[in-house]
Amino acid sequence: xxxxxxxxxxxxxxxxxxxPSGIEALDNILGGGFPxxxxxxxxxxxxxGKTTLTxxxxxxxxxxxxxxxxxxxTEASSKLRQNLSTFEFFRPxxxxxxxxxxxxxxxxxxxxxxxxxxxxxxxxxLLIRAIQGxxxxxxxxxxxxxSLTSVCYRIRREERIRDFMLKLSQVLADLNCTTLLVSExxxxxxxxxxxxxxxxxxxxxxxxxxxxxxxxIIRVLQIIKMRGTSHSRAQYVxxxxxxxxxxxxxxxxxxxxxx
Amino acid sequence: MxxxxxxxxxxxxxxxxxxxxxxxxxxxxxxHYFAALAATLRDLGPDSSSMTIYVSVTNPxxxxxxxxQALDVTADRLWFVDAISHIMMNYRDPLPNATYIESPRMLxxxxxxxxxxxxxxxxxHPTVVIDSVNSLAIHNPPDLLSExxxxxxxxxxxxxxxxxxxxxxxxxxxxxxxxxxxxxxETIDLGRRG
Ligand SMILES: Nc1ncnc2c1ncn2[C@@H]1O[C@H](COP(=O)(O)OP(=O)(O)OP(=O)(O)O)[C@@H](O)[C@H]1O
Ligand SMILES: [Mg+2]
Numbered sequence: 001x002x003x004x005x006x007x008x009x010x011x012x013x014x015x016x017x018x019x020p021s022g023i024e025a026l027d028n029i030l031g032g033g034f035p036x037x038x039x040x041x042x043x044x045x046x047x048x049g050k051t052t053l054t055x056x057x058x059x060x061x062x063x064x065x066x067x068x069x070x071x072x073x074t075e076a077s078s079k080l081r082q083n084l085s086t087f088e089f090f091r092p093x094x095x096x097x098x099x100x101x102x103x104x105x106x107x108x109x110x111x112x113x114x115x116x117x118x119x120x121x122x123x124x125x126l127l128i129r130a131i132q133g134x135x136x137x138x139x140x141x142x143x144x145x146x147s148l149t150s151v152c153y154r155i156r157r158e159e160r161i162r163d164f165m166l167k168l169s170q171v172l173a174d175l176n177c178t179t180l181l182v183s184e185x186x187x188x189x190x191x192x193x194x195x196x197x198x199x200x201x202x203x204x205x206x207x208x209x210x211x212x213x214x215x216x217i218i219r220v221l222q223i224i225k226m227r228g229t230s231h232s233r234a235q236y237v238x239x240x241x242x243x244x245x246x247x248x249x250x251x252x253x254x255x256x257x258x259x
Numbered sequence: 260m261x262x263x264x265x266x267x268x269x270x271x272x273x274x275x276x277x278x279x280x281x282x283x284x285x286x287x288x289x290x291h292y293f294a295a296l297a298a299t300l301r302d303l304g305p306d307s308s309s310m311t312i313y314v315s316v317t318n319p320x321x322x323x324x325x326x327x328q329a330l331d332v333t334a335d336r337l338w339f340v341d342a343i344s345h346i347m348m349n350y351r352d353p354l355p356n357a358t359y360i361e362s363p364r365m366l367x368x369x370x371x372x373x374x375x376x377x378x379x380x381x382x383x384h385p386t387v388v389i390d391s392v393n394s395l396a397i398h399n400p401p402d403l404l405s406e407x408x409x410x411x412x413x414x415x416x417x418x419x420x421x422x423x424x425x426x427x428x429x430x431x432x433x434x435x436x437x438x439x440x441x442x443x444x445e446t447i448d449l450g451r452r453g
Contacts, residue, residue: 216361218368237367241375248370249410253403 016228019142019178022060023053025236025247026221034204035228036141037176039169041148041199043183043192044208049219051075052240053208054144054180055083059090060244061142062100068142069101069134073150077102088242101138105151118156124164127151132171140177147182149194158195165201192224203227208238220250266294267302269447275384275419278412278443280392282436283427284450291449292425293326299388299423300332309384310336312376314369316394317425319344320357323390336382340372343394363398366407370414377418387415391425392435401434408442 020033027033034040044050058068072080080102084090094100108130109115114123135143145151152161172179181202183193192199192207199205205224210217219238223231235250266281273279281298283291300311315323320339327337339357344350346362353359358376360368377385389395395404408424415422424443428436429450439446 213364216365218365237371239368239371239375243375243379246371246374246378248367248374251366251403251406251410253400253406 020060020064021057022063023056023245023247026245029223029231029236030226030229031231034178034226036178037173038203038227039172039179039181039201040204040206040226041183041192041202042180042206042208043185043199045185045187045210048208048210049238049240049245050182050184050208051080051083051146053206053245054146054182055080056087056244057180058100058142058144059084059087059094062094063089063091065099066141067099067101067139069103069138069140069144071103071105071108071131071134071143071145073105073145074147077104086242087244089244098138101140103134105145117154119154119160121160121163124155124160125167128164128167128171131168132175135172135175135177140175143172143177143179145179145181147184148198149182149184152194152198158197161195162197162201165198169201169203204229211235218250221247266298266447266449270298270303270421270423273421273445275421276416277445278416278422278424280424280426280439280443280446282446282448282450283391283425284429285427286429287450288427294449295390295423295425296323296326297330299386300327300337301330303386303421308336309382309386310338310376310380311386311388312338312340312373314340314342314373314387314389315357316342316363316389316398317391319347319349320354321349321352324354324357338376338380340369340376342369363395366395366399366403370407370411373411374414377420384419384421386421386423389422389424391427392439393427396435401438405438405441408438412442 017036018032018034019036020027042050042054058070062068070077070080081095112126112130114126116123119127134140155161155164183198185192192205204226207222207224209220211220221236221238223233236247237250239246270279281295283295313323320341324339334356337356339354340360341357342360342363344359350359358372360372373387412422424439426435426439
């Protein structure tokens with residue numbers, strides 16, 4: 001599919017304000033960063049660097065003075081904060097000053113009294129309003145939900161997920177809050193989200209993966225779509241380092257893909 | 260002036276962002292190799308207060324480092340990216356100022372480590388030495404290698420890095436020389452000094 005043909009994202013659209021990820025190579029490819037207020041899926045199988053990439057996005061943002069919120073579903077945020085210390089550029093003041101905030105979604109569920117295994121329509125609305133409330137009150141301009149998959153797992157039904165995604169996207173766009181949603185996928189699932197509807201609604205999809213070459217496993221990153229952005233769809237090799245995520249073009253030469 | 264000094268001087272005269280091939284004659288390999296080390300590590304390094312990243316594919320970094328010490332090079336602004344020790348199973352005493360790559364085929368890793376070091380230790384006029392084009396060619400097909408050099412050298416040029424590529428050849432019509440001619444700004448022939 002051509003990027004320009006994606007619904008809601010004509011390539012001719014003038015580039016709006018950008019929200020730099022702070023990851024230099026990524027911002028270069030994206031023409032300065034994510035379009036501000038957009039919803040971007042960060043999809044990948046286990047251990048591909050989803051949490052690390054999204055954390056860096058928040059830390060870099062907080063460093064620029066943007067209030068950043070990490071909504072954690074899968075890992076306790078106390079553990080995540082320990083992960084932060086692997087970043088040399090992280091300063092604890094970012095957290096103590098309230099510029100970088102961690103909230104555990106299970107705590108939100110509990111506060112809202114969402115105790116059904118499968119969330120009802122009303123509960124889904126409550127959840128969206130809770131997220132809206134947090135973003136508004138804390139004046140958040142960068143949000144990460146890690147992971148969307150776990151949230152959708154409790155919504156279950158495809159049409160409700162669609163509804164949830166549409167409302168979430170609307171609410172966050174209105175607040176001009178740039179959001180990365182972590183999506184956990186299988187190694188070769190052929191799609192980028194649990195049900196496939198999520199990836200159709202979001203404005204962008206970044207795919208993280210592992211590829212094997214001559215016995216070595218290398219991490220790769222690819223931008224699948226990014227509305228309002230003309231971008232390369234090439235694959236990049238990624239390294240997670242203490243100074244942040246680094247990228248290099250995945251060399252092709254005469255080599256076969258996926259080797 | 261000693262001939263070795265001439266090369267260092269010629270390198271210093273190049274503008275930042277230049278890529279230069281240092282041609283070593285196979286018949287005088289040991290002499291030329293030592294001269295190339297002296298020029299890049301000793302004559303280029305110290306007064307520029309800049310760091311040098313030495314990408315070691317021919318010899319383990321530990322060997323290059325012992326040669327460099329014989330030239331009175333100090334470790335403070337020298338980093339090795341060693342892409343050969345792992346496959347030579349010569350990895351017992353890793354150098355503190357070296358980072359190790361699994362194999363000389365991991366060309367992207369080589370780019371990423373160089374980038375990492377350039378960012379981690381910013382300096383005004385950094386130098387990257389690649390030892391050598393021949394060794395890389397043993398482990399990588401030609402089309403991949405030209406792609407690698409094309410991307411790497413463009414990237415280094417944009418960062419104002421001086422890049423020196425060691426190549427062993429006594430014949431300018433060789434395939435390697437022809438590939439290099441496309442990516443370097445200048446060739447310094449160690450066999451025809453002065
Ligand atoms: N700053 C860093 N430097 C080096 N390695 C790192 C760094 N941060 C993370 N890693 C490594 O990267 C691996 C994957 O990281 P991460 O947790 O971000 O992946 P993930 O896609 O979120 O995984 P999961 O699906 O399990 O949630 C970790 O095992 C960790 O060892
Ligand atoms: Mg994770």
